[in-house]
Amino acid sequence: MRAWVPYESEQEARQRLGELPDNVQLDLFTGAELPSSTEDVEFYVDPYLGAGQSAWSTLATLPKLKVVQTLTAGFEHIQPYVPHGVTLCNAAGLHDASTAEMAIALSLALGRHLDVFARNQAGGNWQFQWGSSLADKRVLIVGYGHIGQAIERRLAGFEVASITRVARTARTEPVPVHAIDELPALLPAADVLILITPLTPQTEKMIDKQALALLPDDAQVVNVGRGRLIDTDALLAETASGRITAAMDVTDPEPLPSDHPLWTTPGVLIAPHVGGASSAFYPRADALIADQLRRYATGQPLENVIHV
Numbered sequence: 001m002r003a004w005v006p007y008e009s010e011q012e013a014r015q016r017l018g019e020l021p022d023n024v025q026l027d028l029f030t031g032a033e034l035p036s037s038t039e040d041v042e043f044y045v046d047p048y049l050g051a052g053q054s055a056w057s058t059l060a061t062l063p064k065l066k067v068v069q070t071l072t073a074g075f076e077h078i079q080p081y082v083p084h085g086v087t088l089c090n091a092a093g094l095h096d097a098s099t100a101e102m103a104i105a106l107s108l109a110l111g112r113h114l115d116v117f118a119r120n121q122a123g124g125n126w127q128f129q130w131g132s133s134l135a136d137k138r139v140l141i142v143g144y145g146h147i148g149q150a151i152e153r154r155l156a157g158f159e160v161a162s163i164t165r166v167a168r169t170a171r172t173e174p175v176p177v178h179a180i181d182e183l184p185a186l187l188p189a190a191d192v193l194i195l196i197t198p199l200t201p202q203t204e205k206m207i208d209k210q211a212l213a214l215l216p217d218d219a220q221v222v223n224v225g226r227g228r229l230i231d232t233d234a235l236l237a238e239t240a241s242g243r244i245t246a247a248m249d250v251t252d253p254e255p256l257p258s259d260h261p262l263w264t265t266p267g268v269l270i271a272p273h274v275g276g277a278s279s280a281f282y283p284r285a286d287a288l289i290a291d292q293l294r295r296y297a298t299g300q301p302l303e304n305v306i307h308v
Contacts, residue, residue: 001297002040004029006047017290021297042066056081069292071285075306076199088306093146094284095276100150102275103194103224106247110269134158140190142166143197144177187214199226209234219244224275227252239265249275
């Protein structure tokens with residue numbers, strides 16, 4: 001069984017992946033030149049931030065391809081290129097720690113004005129300013145999958161007033177979770193709105209002008225999901241007025257153009273989609289790739305299957 005894996009050398013791949021079944025043969029693909037084994041590859045691991053449409057377009061030309069494994073939790077970018085009959089697996093769980101940390105970091109940095117203080121530091125400007133704490137805040141997490149649950153675990157030490165959870169469908173166990181169509185009724189009681197839901201036709205621009213208007217004054221919006229979850233023009237209007245603030249690791253458009261007014265809007269903190277890009281990524285990515293390769297090579301069910 002031949003697999004394309006995103007490593008610079010076979011020595012690196014073998015060292016990081018550990019022992020694999022004898023029938024697993026590895027070729028290296030980091031997003032540039034395709035390996036010569038296009039006629040034989042069965043298992044394709046999409047390089048994290050390294051491939052793109054030119055590489056994805058070749059998937060349909062690989063005659064023996066059986067599995068496409070992403071290293072992202074989101075998969076809408078590659079799904080249209082995965083041929084019918086090929087199994088698509090995402091990286092659910094891989095980014096839990098990194099992205100959950102990023103959500104909390106963005107909320108704290110925005111609320112405690114760390115971005116302002118960092119800019120002041122360059123000029124030696126000591127300027128006192130009151131901040132907004134997570135303590136006693138009502139937090140609404142929209143998207144209660146792996147990462148949403150990881151965010152909740154990290155909120156446990158911050159003495160928030162409450163945590164309300166929203167997912168595609170409602171459930172009561174092991175904790176109460178509201179359905180996404182209940183969102184309008186929940187927004188007025190959200191001091192901190194954290195978005196980590198996947199981008200789907202149902203969720204695209206779900207945080208629009210009407211939704212933002214339902215948030216209480218001084219609410220904070222934190223987006224670590226996808227930029228298109230929010231109507232950017234509506235967000236700009238609300239933040240420019242000073243009524244709410246926003247911290248975003250993702251934007252629409254993305255990358256955000258250098259002349260976009262969001263860059264200079266007070267009360268807006270922007271990170272360049274780095275939620276998953278931390279030291280926690282590599283060991284978890286290696287473990288996922290190795291486990292999936294072992295499962296496929298030995299005929300066991302794959303994890304994180306999106307569709308076949």
